[in-house]
Amino acid sequence: MSSKFQLAENRYGKTRVRLVKVTRHAHGPNQISDMFEWNVRVLLRGDFETAHTEGDNSKILATDTMKNTVYYIAGRSKATSMEDYAKELVDFLLSRNPQVSSAEVHIESVLWKRLTVDGKPHPDSFMRGSNELQTATVERAQDGEFSITSGLENLVIMKTANSAFEGYIKESLTTLKETKDRLFATSLSASWSYIADDLNFEAERTKLRAAMLKTFAGHISLSVQQTLYAMAESALEAVPSVSEIELTMPNKHCLLIDLERFGQENPNEIFVPTDEPSGFIQATVKRTA
Amino acid sequence: MSSKFQLAENRYGKTRVRLVKVTRHAHGPNQISDMFEWNVRVLLRGDFETAHTEGDNSKILATDTMKNTVYYIAGRSKATSMEDYAKELVDFLLSRNPQVSSAEVHIESVLWKRLTVDGKPHPDSFMRGSNELQTATVERAQDGEFSITSGLENLVIMKTANSAFEGYIKESLTTLKETKDRLFATSLSASWSYIADDLNFEAERTKLRAAMLKTFAGHISLSVQQTLYAMAESALEAVPSVSEIELTMPNKHCLLIDLERFGQENPNEIFVPTDEPSGFIQATVKRTA
């Protein structure tokens, strides 16, 4: 067509490259396996204008080749964290593709737990855990520094005590009743940025997650906002290498059922959990400069 | 229209009645909560022909009323198992509705686990577990006996060793390679029938599930069929009050990735897990008469 229009931004890559890696250790006379399951996404930015405007594929790394690269690097990598593997994958892609200006790798790790049999961990059998995902996003421009953001998603948690919601605005469309004692359920998503790229990412993740859960459990909550903020603070306290953290905490409402209509008390016991509509609370907390 | 056609079978009810029940115990100076989340379905059969043919609703218990009944019985019940609660609900519905010939209650229980904080179980905070569902189906006709079937679904498990598949039919459309060592992943569903209706259903369930998992983990598997059968046998061994058990074990294939194309070995380490197509293996095993 024309020069009336221009390519403003573009990126492309491969998504949902799934990968199970089993590591087999000698263990006395026996073997023991470790395993993980990852879902990898690779995205590239760069000099792809003529691909769009002229159908010139000469600078295009096929997304199928990216998929092969994910597996190839997984096979040779000794990385023990998503973040370290992603750094290797970004480096490999950038070094072989000068037409790429920056590469981003995003990984979701699915929960698998070792089976316990007769009270003992089994050497080579596993069970899927919850839908909680551990995530990592590593990005780097040619000649640039790594930007590393880790996270988690779908961590569904509930407090059955110590949650109130009072003192909010009352206006003509307000029908919600104030409560000193409600169920507080949410599906926590979090992402946090590191100030360095050579950390023990698994150890940091473990500390940060435990700090947030401890605060969630112990908090005397006056609102989702207040508990979210306290959880973010405790994360930043627990892991000094994190510069800022974003939390998203949808309010998965559990509604108290009116049984008095039927002549029966309901002393905060029987609730209907609802998926929609859902409150949505999101905030980013960072260190003061 | 006409007498050319007739109502052959019919049933109706309410599905997806969700319910969270929190039980609050005194605990020294403090309180401790237990909670569960159920998804209840009620189905009725009976004398509903004129409802279909004439729009006569005089024998119809509204499904909205069934929903209220689920909550009402949950509020007053002391049952500690799905099966016992379902029995109460079936009895209540049958006693008040002589036009109903039989009532069935099916319950799915969602996994929630108590949060651990600083190594200790927290009194009132919980975390969603895996997508594994515990199920119970209780049915009774007016003046009949309870039929009780319990089960579980979506128990996703994997063996990384001791699984082979060899010796199957080779024909002109066969391309699968034999293997002495593959990943074996499945999403187990099971349902089992009890020979009595006054059991400690939670205890029986726990024993049966542990027996199946122990067999899965320890089995030297020559096929999914063989492992399935061994798991069913161990379930029947573990719980004499179960008369028969049906297991469904889709084969969630994990395919070994060919890295030799890239000059790299893949000693049974890097796999791609696939959702489709999927093997499907199902069998019922019962006690010999």
Add this chain to the structure above:
Amino acid sequence: MSSKFQLAENRYGKTRVRLVKVTRHAHGPNQISDMFEWNVRVLLRGDFETAHTEGDNSKILATDTMKNTVYYIAGRSKATSMEDYAKELVDFLLSRNPQVSSAEVHIESVLWKRLTVDGKPHPDSFMRGSNELQTATVERAQDGEFSITSGLENLVIMKTANSAFEGYIKESLTTLKETKDRLFATSLSASWSYIADDLNFEAERTKLRAAMLKTFAGHISLSVQQTLYAMAESALEAVPSVSEIELTMPNKHCLLIDLERFGQENPNEIFVPTDEPSGFIQATVKRTA
């Protein structure tokens, strides 16, 4: 283990074998494509006891080979209906596998529609339709006759007029208000059995589906039960080769919102559609013997 237990029933096969078939027709100087997308399941029953009890795979047709067979038969078949293709696939499997006592093929066909460009059907571009699935299940035992059941699922429909629900049982747990005018939304599933195996299945399906939809739209509904029965009758009227039909019509409730609290009328206009809980209505209607 033992002869204390026995294999009661078993079947196995391959599920979720997905398939797109494009047929390219010459069309004057140009080409025109037809296409469909199917999801195929193959299940076999037969002499598989030693596979379960001894790990003997010598009678096992690998499920991977079934997948290859699905594609191989699709490549050579001239069938224009799911039912006719399924018959070919069943015949092929039974003829080559004497150890198989019966074979069942189930197919779901996904909706794709030809794109319209400038008011004309485009020769080779298509768009996904709704989530409605057309289904077919064909089963045959060695030396037996075909059993053919066709169906549809997920046909989501709504009436905004001519739907009432009154005169139902009022009891102590009833809170639902009677209504002469409600929204009636459902996700229709239907399956019907043919009395012959050599029909024009596509033509029969089209007639049956149109008859049901016409009745749904035109019915003065006193209940879901009554409308369901009328739809079943019209299906049996429209297609004499169908012997019986089962309909499932969950009541996807749309609740009228109370705006009078806010000083505003709501003359049956603003509703909240809900996914759960859901009414469930199911009946089979057959020809009178």
Add this chain to the structure above:
Amino acid sequence: MSSKFQLAENRYGKTRVRLVKVTRHAHGPNQISDMFEWNVRVLLRGDFETAHTEGDNSKILATDTMKNTVYYIAGRSKATSMEDYAKELVDFLLSRNPQVSSAEVHIESVLWKRLTVDGKPHPDSFMRGSNELQTATVERAQDGEFSITSGLENLVIMKTANSAFEGYIKESLTTLKETKDRLFATSLSASWSYIADDLNFEAERTKLRAAMLKTFAGHISLSVQQTLYAMAESALEAVPSVSEIELTMPNKHCLLIDLERFGQENPNEIFVPTDEPSGFIQATVKRTA
């Protein structure tokens, strides 16, 4: 805790507020209904720091009240587009809540189509269409201008001809074969920004969508990138009031099945559609300044 940390960004609101609106027109002696189904999200930013740090809810509009507001405005609005309704809702929220600095309303509209019976449109019966969503996002700060972005999602389309992919980089990890003739399937998402806020949004949407589909169908595609760019250009050509458009076109791969292994040709006819892994192509095209 402390002043070591600060609230950087925050927003909150209500998501998944579902709404069916039925409009009943007199129509000669009869009535005819129109209806739509929307899924509404409201998000507010503003002076909510003490809510986070002190649990002070005095400036918090409860998300339940937002839900009521969605229904209240829907009841009184005469708007015929999502965009115009969203503007009313934003105005209402901002005018009553000075503590809110900006409000954003996002709406997804679900496809419903009028039923055709005996070749004629039915006055009050409807059928769900595909999963394609029409979307609108309207945002405004106190005393600011509206920012209006419209879009669509999940528009799944396929070309069975005129799609090639050749000339891409060949390197040591490349295994993809070049093709002059492949299936090209994608799930189109698009969002576009308007330069004004008082347009006939429904008319603009219809023109833009038709232009993209026409280009998709007619394009001689050398790559997804090239087709995406051509579709974006045609959208900008068709609707001068759009300043820029972002398209996302995952490559939903359909893989040609190798039937030659079985002595059978596969002349570009039998494919396996795959959900994962998936190519991902995204670009923004704008008018040249």
